Amino acid sequence: MYDRSRDRVPLWLRISIGALLVIAVFLAMLPFLYMVSLSLQSDADLFSGEVVVIPEQPQWLNYITIWEEAPFARFILNSFVIAGAISFLHVVFDPLIGYVFAKMQFPGRRIMFAALLSTLMLPFFIRLVPLYILTAEVGLLNTYTGLILPFAMSGFGIFLMRQFILPIPDDLLDAARVDGGGELRVFWDIVLPQLYPAIATLALLTFVFQFNEFLWPLVVVSSEQMRPITTGLTLFNQEYFTRWNLTAVGGMLMFIPCLLLFLFAQRFFIRSVMLSGMK
């Protein structure tokens, strides 16, 4: 017999688990909370030599000063352009390439797929130098194209799309071919509509990842006008001291679009994770 009472967790254990979770969540949020605190501190608080947890006089003005001290609107625009364009290109290319890998037979498919997967295994640092040299050689330093093009497709996105396309029955595609559809048409009418949740997830993950990307812009952008927020914030990193309060304000401003986007796309995101679990 199945013993139901075993499922019942004793009260003390439940309380302990709850407490532990609260502590874990607090620890996870601590850096973020400290960033909120930092963003409201005055320069005096920063250089007082003590750790200020709650500033006595919250400096809401920091949130205005930042726009005056640096071309911050331009940084935000750059970030949106770069992350938006890369996400768009992913949404266009990754499902198409994923479809080819999932449903088409051609010589060299396995080798090409293995090569693609290997890009997932290699850390970005390893590709950084060759990629920089290539970008510099074709004269794309300090341009949107140079920031966007190297990330127009990703092994991860293609792999994700392929995994979602694989379970679509071949008969469905064959039926559309017999009904008179060419390959692109079959993809557009039959495959794509079944990928919406996955594509939303891909777009969201790509956007957030690229919005937070630091290393590549740091390497290829030297002009102030082309900086995204991430490297723009380094302007507050001055020779003798760092304006941590303004840096934290910048962090807050970066965080808000990602939060809004996530809240908006959450239902797609959860659905796609659920779908992938069911298959």
Add this chain to the structure above:
Amino acid sequence: MSKLSLVGVRKCYGTFEAIPSLDLEIADGEFCVFVGPSGCGKSTLLRTIVGLEELTEGQIHIGEREVGRLSPGDRSMAMVFQNYALYPHMTVAQNIGYPLKLARVSKPEIKKRTDEVARSLGLGALLERKPAELSGGQRQRVAIGRAVIREPEAFLFDEPLSNLDAELRVKMRLEIAEMQRRLGATTIYVTHDQVEAMTLADRIVVLRDGRIEQVGPPLELYDNPRNLFVARFIGSPAMNLLEVVPRGADMQLPQLEGLVVPTPAGVTPRPGMLLGVRPEHLNPVEDGGSLTVGAVEHLGGTSFAYTAGSEGDDRLCAELGENRTVVPGTTVRVGIREGRYFLFERNSGTRLY
């Protein structure tokens, strides 16, 4: 509708020859069934005809048109798949109308024809539903509707009933037969179920290893199988195959002890021969061979007695007619109706009589 002809059609995968060169003509409006055991190449042949598999060699004509190198959508054929292959994100109406949408038919025309087809298939009330909300039989009808709406020159069915339960299968079988007669459509139907083949076909094509073993109307195949393979495959319960031991000019059948059959003219009895007799021609008689009954199936109108045994092929089956008294464990004497048997060579499968 048009006649469909295959001329020297051959299909290879690399060095493997799935379908050796094959010729076949299917008349205008004919219902032709491809039947054979799993892996006999019937689905491959169907997919080659519709264009989902590339033709290695040969020609496919529909009417006067050679279509063997065209893409599937340009061959004017429609296909119903085993698992229906309905587009899950489209409604019933969108599924049925999809071929017309691809053919760039105007929206009002699509709607008009979709309504007509749906009504004729009893789907009128379900047009706004998604496939997931339909029963198996309804899905099947939608798949048929999607095939019908294009008014193609030929219909192809790939085991369309195998996912349905027994009762629904019989119902849909009748519906398909009726629809085919109404439309007068040239049809190829693939199945491994010989009952489906017998009941639906104008003509059956029995396939083995991609080769045609025999082509003919169902009853001709039943009454006059060309070889052992066809004899075994067509008919349910299957034909009894009995070991023959020559005894002078007669044939002794050790599996039916005491039964001796005179050898027909022109055949010399020799070892390695098999005598085939259909269950309905193996009946209780007073002076027949003895058959020990292992199991009895009463179907109401008639009953069948089977010998005991584990291997299906060796089990014999005799029709008892209205005799309902036979019980397992007893022995009945059975005889073969005069002249109603076949002789085959065991190894080559060649029919001798």
